[in-house]
Amino acid sequence: xxxxxxxxxxxxxxxxxxxxxxxxxxxxxxxxxxxxxxxxxxxxxxxxxxxxxxxxxxxxxxxxxxxxxxxxxxxxxxxxxxxxxxxxxxxxxxxxxxxxxxxxxxxxxxxxxxxxxxxxxxxxxxxxxxxxxxxxxxxxxxxxxxxxxxxxxxxxxxxxxxxxxxxxxxxxxxxxxxxxxxxxxxxxxxxxxxxxxxxxxxxxxxxxxxxxxxxxxxxxxxxxxxxxxxxxxxxxxxxxxxxxxxxxxxxxxxxxxxxxxxxxxxxxxxx
Amino acid sequence: xxxxxxxxxxxxxxxxxxxxxxxxxxxxxxxxxxxxxxxxxxxxxxxxxxxxxxxxxxxxxxxxxxxxxxxxxxxxxxxxxxxxxxxxxxxxxxxxxxxxxxxxxxxxxxxxxxxxxxxxxxxxxxxxxxxxxxxxxxxxxxxxxxxxxxxxxxxxxxxxxxxxxxxxxxxxxxxxxxxxxxxxxxxxxxxxxxxxxxxxxxxxxxxxxxxxxxxxxxxxxxxxxxxxxxxxxxxxxxxxxxxxxxxxxxxxxxxxxxxxxxxxx
Numbered sequence: 001x002x003x004x005x006x007x008x009x010x011x012x013x014x015x016x017x018x019x020x021x022x023x024x025x026x027x028x029x030x031x032x033x034x035x036x037x038x039x040x041x042x043x044x045x046x047x048x049x050x051x052x053x054x055x056x057x058x059x060x061x062x063x064x065x066x067x068x069x070x071x072x073x074x075x076x077x078x079x080x081x082x083x084x085x086x087x088x089x090x091x092x093x094x095x096x097x098x099x100x101x102x103x104x105x106x107x108x109x110x111x112x113x114x115x116x117x118x119x120x121x122x123x124x125x126x127x128x129x130x131x132x133x134x135x136x137x138x139x140x141x142x143x144x145x146x147x148x149x150x151x152x153x154x155x156x157x158x159x160x161x162x163x164x165x166x167x168x169x170x171x172x173x174x175x176x177x178x179x180x181x182x183x184x185x186x187x188x189x190x191x192x193x194x195x196x197x198x199x200x201x202x203x204x205x206x207x208x209x210x211x212x213x214x215x216x217x218x219x220x221x222x223x224x225x226x227x228x229x230x231x232x233x234x235x236x237x238x239x240x241x242x243x244x245x246x247x248x249x250x251x252x253x254x255x256x257x258x259x260x261x262x263x264x265x266x267x268x269x270x271x
Numbered sequence: 272x273x274x275x276x277x278x279x280x281x282x283x284x285x286x287x288x289x290x291x292x293x294x295x296x297x298x299x300x301x302x303x304x305x306x307x308x309x310x311x312x313x314x315x316x317x318x319x320x321x322x323x324x325x326x327x328x329x330x331x332x333x334x335x336x337x338x339x340x341x342x343x344x345x346x347x348x349x350x351x352x353x354x355x356x357x358x359x360x361x362x363x364x365x366x367x368x369x370x371x372x373x374x375x376x377x378x379x380x381x382x383x384x385x386x387x388x389x390x391x392x393x394x395x396x397x398x399x400x401x402x403x404x405x406x407x408x409x410x411x412x413x414x415x416x417x418x419x420x421x422x423x424x425x426x427x428x429x430x431x432x433x434x435x436x437x438x439x440x441x442x443x444x445x446x447x448x449x450x451x452x453x454x455x456x457x458x459x460x461x462x463x464x465x466x467x468x469x470x471x472x473x474x475x476x477x478x479x480x481x482x483x484x485x486x487x488x489x490x491x492x493x494x495x496x497x498x499x500x501x502x503x504x505x506x507x508x509x510x511x512x513x514x515x516x517x518x519x520x521x522x523x524x525x526x527x528x529x530x531x532x533x534x535x536x
Contacts, residue, residue, distance in 0.1 A: 034357075037350035041409035041490065051405060051414060058404040085303040092300070128519040129512070132395060132483040133496070137508065140500040141325050142318040145309045151318070220393050224486050224497075227308070233396065234487075237403055245400070253391050 062246040072247045076229060080255060083228040086149045086221065087214040093150070094157025095207040101162040102203070103191055106169035108177070123166070126159035131217045135226040146227025153217060157210045164206040165199060172198040205270045208263045215259050219252045329509035336507045340495055341514040348491035349518065351409050351484065352477035355416025360470035363421045367428025367466075368454065374432065383426070390422030394480045398489040409490030416477050416484075424473055431465045432458060468530045475526040482515050 038045060103109045105119040135152035142148045176194035185193070222230025229248060236245040304310065368374055370382030398415035405411050439457035448456070485493020492511060499507040 033353070037353050040347055041350050041354060041413060043354060043410050043413055047410065051410070054404045055401065055414070058400070062400075081306065082308065085307050088299065088303045089307065124520075125516065128479075128516045128523075130479045130483050130515075132486060133493075133512075133515065136483075136486050136493075136497060136500055137512075140503065140508075141322050142314075143309075146307055147309050147314065147318065150307070216391070216393060220396050223395055223399060224483075230396070234399060237399055240403075242403070249392070249396070253388070256391050 058242070062242040064243045064246045064250070068243055069247050069250070072244060073251065076232065076248055076251055079229040079232055080251060082146055083215070083218045083221075083230075083255075086146050086153065086228055087211060087218040090150045090153030090218075091157050091207055091211040091214050093154040094210070095161050095203075097154065097158045098162040098165060101158070102165040102169055102199070103195065105162060105166035108170055108172070108174065109187075109191065109195060119166075123159060123163050126155065127163065129156075129159075131156045132220070132224055135221050136224045139225045144225040144227075149218060149221040149226035149228060152221070152226060153214050156217070157207075157214060160210050160213070161203075161206050164209075165203045168199045168202045168206075169195055201270045205267045208267050208270075212260055212263050215256055219256070325505055328505045331506065332509035332513055333504070333506040334510065336510045337514065341492065341511055344485070344492035344495050344511070345482075345514050345518045347409060348481040348484070348493070349478055349522065351412045351416060351489075351491050352474055352481040354413045355481070356420060356470060356474040356477050358413065358417035359420030359424050359473065360466070362417070363424035363428050364466070366421060366425035367432055368458075370425055370429035371432035372429075373435075373437075379429070383429070386422050386425040386429075388422075389418065390426075392419065394419045394477075395483060395487060395489075398484050399487050402487070402489060407488035407490075412481060412484040412489035412491060415489060416480060419480075420473050420477060424469055427469045428462070428466055431462045431469070435461045464533050468533045471526050471530050471533070475523055478522045479519055482519070 037043075101119060101123065104115060105123055107116055110116045110119070131152065134155055135149060138148035138152045142151060172195060176198070177190060180190045180194050218228045220230040221228045222232065223234055225231070229252060233245050233248050236242075236248065366382060366386060369378050370386055372379045394415045397419055398411050401411040401414045402408075405414070435458055439461070440453055443453045443457045481491050483493050485491040485495070486497050488494070492515060496508065496511050499511065
């Protein structure tokens with residue numbers, strides 16, 4: 001950013017801002033909202049600060065030692081790999097499912113207004129549902145296990161990848177599209193030769209980005225019974241084996257960092 | 272800048288490399304599918320039928336359930352998000368200043384590392400841990416949302432502080448102000464609108480997060496959701512989902528408008 005683009009010092013208000021009566025009304029509304037929030041949730045404002053010692057005490061009890069780490073790590077390995085499997089398969093299934101949606105939700109390719117707005121609406125709807133909420137529903141429908149996790153994260157990935165990719169499709173260079181139109185190509189040919197080559201690297205990069213998110217989510221899917229390593233954290237916490245739970249959390253942390261590093265490297269090469 | 276085509280020309284053509292990558296990817300998928308517990312065509316087929324049947328019984332949703340259970344649960348989720356976001360918005364200020372590169376380089380690296388660390392633990396994981404300290408309920412949810420959000424807000428705050436106009440800072444320093452006075456009179460007025468805008472954006476994300484906290488017992492709409500899922504009351508589940516969709520959309524819309532106003536001034 002150059003000096004010229006920075007906000008100049010003159011944009012900082014020197015005179016005190018005017019206090020309009022409407023501002024006081026808003027302030028009052030805000031105070032009322034906070035008042036009700038504290039009352040409803042049974043949280044006292046000071047508790048948010050006084051609660052910290054309790055937390056710190058818990059963290060102290062959670063501190064794992066090296067021998068425990070060495071002995072527990074091999075036992076958690078299969079569950080860590082299950083987490084990876086869930087993230088990998090769900091991202092892939094989600095990405096494949098987006099293929100028709102990527103062009104349906106792009107204004108410059110899909111010229112049918114109702115179909116375009118319908119596709120956009122579906123995408124918006126899918127993205128309002130939080131990941132674990134989907135997971136809990138699939139657990140109830142498919143039973144406890146990684147299959148529910150894969151199904152939930154597939155739907156979740158579908159929403160994000162389709163949104164990002166369809167926006168990329170809308171931003172492509174119109175030249176090749178017009179050229180193919182001019183020579184009488186049909187829609188499939190148009191998409192194959194003008195759209196796909198332009199957005200393929202971005203589509204793959206977005207999928208990898210969603211894979212990074214999915215690894216994080218897959219690690220906690222087990223908390224609602226949808227498979228992966230999270231289930232074992234829950235079990236250890238319920239058995240008051242805090243140090244074991246801490247080992248799992250450290251494993252997840254290291255795993256997430258490693259996946260992020262690899263995925264970022266690949267993404268940099270793609271785009 | 273080298274264009275795509277030129278770069279492709281520079282890169283030597285190595286067909287074996289493509290084959291190696293292809294083989295690796297295929298092996299990865301074989302490994303992933305082979306080892307997935309409980310995966311079989313029969314299970315997928317019956318699961319598919321099950322989902323279609325569930326969608327069938329979800330309609331019509333149980334409208335009598337909308338009020339008071341669903342509205343109260345959703346309001347509680349929004350309140351958890353609000354309190355958690357507020358807590359994070361305040362606690363992230365010192366983090367933001369410490370992690371900004373133009374304040375202190377060494378401290379900045381440590382600060383950024385800490386913020387990344389905090390961000391790695393999802394709210395729901397923090398919630399189950401905090402519940403062990405303070406028991407189930409909204410309080411654990413607020414703490415979980417609050418602590419997790421510090422990670423993202425601190426990072427965004429730091430970036431905000433890094434891009435301020437150095438003019439006022441230098442002017443105050445020249446006139447002999449101390450660090451606290453500089454922060455208060457030269458930095459805060461510049462970053463305040465952005466800080467607020469980020470905090471509201473985080474609130475938007477936290478509303479989504481707070482809807483699932485109840486699944487593990489940390490308050491909000493997730494509590495009736497898990498109850499009804501376990502009892503297979505699909506029409507009530509549908510009502511809750513509808514409530515979540517409406518609430519999240521409305522909050523997103525309001526938040527986007529407020530943020531736009533804040534940034535435009």
